[in-house]
Amino acid sequence: MDKMKELAEKVEKGKNQEVPALVQEILDGGATPYDVLLNGLQAGLLIIGERFKKDECFIPEVLLSVRAMKAGMKILEPLLAEAGSEPIAKVVLGTVKDDLHDIGKNMVGMMLEGSGFKVIDIGINVSESAFLDAVMREGPDILAMSALLSTTMPYLKTTIDTLKEHGVRDKIKVLVGGAPVTEEYALESGADGYAPDSAHAVDKAKELIMQKISK
Incomplete structure (x- = not known):
């Protein structure tokens, strides 16, 4: 072989x-x-x-x-x-406010890293302001957020709204996922993309980067 x-x-x-x-x-x-x-x-x-x-x-x-x-x-x-090899793109990753689940988030992070992305994992129970701070500090290409509870899903939208209020929303792509999240809900929340699991997250992240580059 x-x-x-x-x-x-x-x-x-x-x-x-x-x-x-x-x-x-x-x-x-x-x-x-x-x-x-x-x-x-x-x-x-x-x-x-x-x-x-x-x-x-x-x-x-x-x-x-x-x-x-x-x-x-x-x-x-x-x-x-x-050799000066550069990552495909930089991703800030976290689970939204009041949500303590991390297995799915961790899998997404590992799959992204394994596929050539630089991942900044800021953890679980991340507030809107903490996501904003990370985006402004790290300057990522993608913000990836996870919500594993129906009660925490609304924080996807409030975080995106916070990014808009501070003038940074249009500088990045937003990718969301989690057990209760649907593609329809993701788009209604203002996200650029949705992934049902870690493998699809890699595909969607690559797609979003191509969209970002082609602009």
């Missing part, structure tokens, strides 16, 4: 103990760090993401794949930094 395909397969299957040695072997064979990232680690994560979207696997399997990718990234990160 081709070594790069083997690496992608090991990431997909969550073989975190075997990934680092194979990454090093491929690098020693002459591959660039970016090539290993794109065609090995990210390729494996893409496969598990597609399977997750089709309900062919479950959250624990996705988490194992993410862990395997992170094991490989420990070798690649310093090499990519040395």
Whole structure:
């Protein structure tokens, strides 16, 4: 089997103990760090993401794949930094006010990082003003917000309204999700995009970045 395909397969299957040695072997064979990232680690994560979207696997399997990718990234990160490799885009991520759920948010963050985004995770129970502060401080391309309760969903809209009031809404794309959130509700709240799960969040984030670039 081709070594790069083997690496992608090991990431997909969550073989975190075997990934680092194979990454090093491929690098020693002459591959660039970016090539290993794109065609090995990210390729494996893409496969598990597609399977997750089709309900062919479950959250624990996705988490194992993410862990395997992170094991490989420990070798690649310093090499990519040395080569001046830039992330696709920067994302500020958080769960809205009065909402203490973080599993879904964490999965979105890990999948985005694994797909080449720089993620600034500001945690759970994040107020409108805290989201605003993070956006103004970090200057992200995307603000990603999660609401896991029907009682906290309205904070998606109030946060977006706060961004509008302070003149920063049009500078970023807003992506929202969470168990009770629907695409219709997301758009009514003023968001640019909606994702039902972590795998779709990666696709939507890439789509939003393309929209931002094309303006």
